[in-house]
Amino acid sequence: MKPGEQLYSDHLGKFILGESVGRNGFLSGNLALPSKSLDPEGNYCPTECIRIGEELISPFPAALGYVYAVFLPWSGIVGVYVATAILILLSFLFLSLLWDWDPIYLGVLVLASPFLINGYFFPDVGIASFLFLGGSFLFLRSGTSSSWLVFVSSGFICASSAWFRIESIVFPLSFIFFLSIYRFSNIEERRKILGYLIGFLIGVGLLFGIQYILYGHPLGPRFSFNQPTMFLYPWKKWKIYTGLLIANPNRIGFFGYTPGFLIVLFFFVYYIFVKKNPFKRNSVMEISNRDLFVFSGLAAFIVLVISAPNDGIIDFGSRYLHLSLPAFVGMFLILIDSIGEKFRKTAKIVLFTVLFYSVYISFSYTQILAKYGRKTTKLNAIYLEQKPDLVVVQIRTYSQILGKYFFQTPSVWLMKEGHIKNFFSKNKPEQFQKILFVQTKASILESLNDSDPFLKNKYYHSISQALGPDFKRVWSENKEDVLIFSMEREK
Incomplete structure (x- = not known):
């Protein structure tokens, strides 16, 4: 996948955040949207945004915006993905060393899980994965005399991984919990645990x-963005x-991707409460810190699932639960070793x-x-051909039509007919020569007539009414999922 072809949806939003940080001289994450003069309140923000005070803030991690801002001026979007x-x-190197280059571990992690692609x-x-695994590697490979x-x-x-994925806080916290249960009675290990805890609390x-x-x-802003469903009762989620x-x-979930991990999860519950019960002294001494790292990863997985925000509906579950993947594969190896010789x-x-x-x-x-x-690249080509003065999208995702040219042309998100009327009542159509519209064909909004997609199109008719008789449709393209058309003002 070429980095230049990834400027859509969330990826475009992260690019916008990074570019904004750079344009603000690294002093603010306030989104530098070209449409701000047209939409000062941010009601029709073409990318995901949250209004805090006088600023429009992206729900994506500010730290990630600073990483983008460092690379974009000299390497473009390619540099971000090369660095990633x-x-x-390096993350694979840490895990390879921790598991002594076990081919089964590496094979399952790379080929049968989304760890690499995510x-x-x-x-x-x-x-976030690199930081968490790097810190874990440093701890697991250090001796008590370090x-x-x-x-x-x-x-x-x-x-520090939480600067990029806020949910990653749960993983080191879970690791500290398991270390305290199984290792805190050991005076030599206690020094290690306390040091790790202090570093974690400082971070x-x-x-x-x-x-x-x-x-x-x-x-931070991501929590505010997900908050509406964060505290629902589990039976309502x-x-x-x-x-x-x-x-x-529209999406595949964690076990939908790797159903074998469901078996691993059930085995973990049995293994932790029956085989490695912390109240059995003889079993405590047999558990390595690496195994505790595995146990804590699966426990963190359970906590994150219970508290899952609305991302669970709109995205691949493996992304939100990504940091648990090394632990699942580690538990898979324990499962293999625990199976009796007969079976x-x-x-x-x-x-x-x-x-x-x-x-x-x-x-x-x-x-x-x-x-x-x-598909993003093709939509971007349409924008370059049409050269509009304003881009209007019915769903934010289709701001991707601007791609890396996002900051050259103002764009707004006008989902409903009422939004169109309100926006153009505050912004006189006469100031634009040509406006490009991207209308979704999703069945949840309306079903368009393929022979003439403009015939009974309420969205289009509200546009014509709002722009007035001076604007005529000069170009259109009826695609599989969107209807794209340009309205141009007669001279």
């Missing part, structure tokens, strides 16, 4: 403090859970057969993402 790819390779395709996920600074640094680095305290000062909430874990009409061959055949399905999904997932990337 390098960090992913990390590359979503830079915030890739960077410097106190090493333990503090490892906790601080793990906490989280710094994050919470800065976000509270900037955004008025310690968890079944749609979120099914979308997150299995699938919904080992049969069980391995069953487990690896299920994993082959996930290998197929991995390749399919990549092809789907690449398909959307190519």
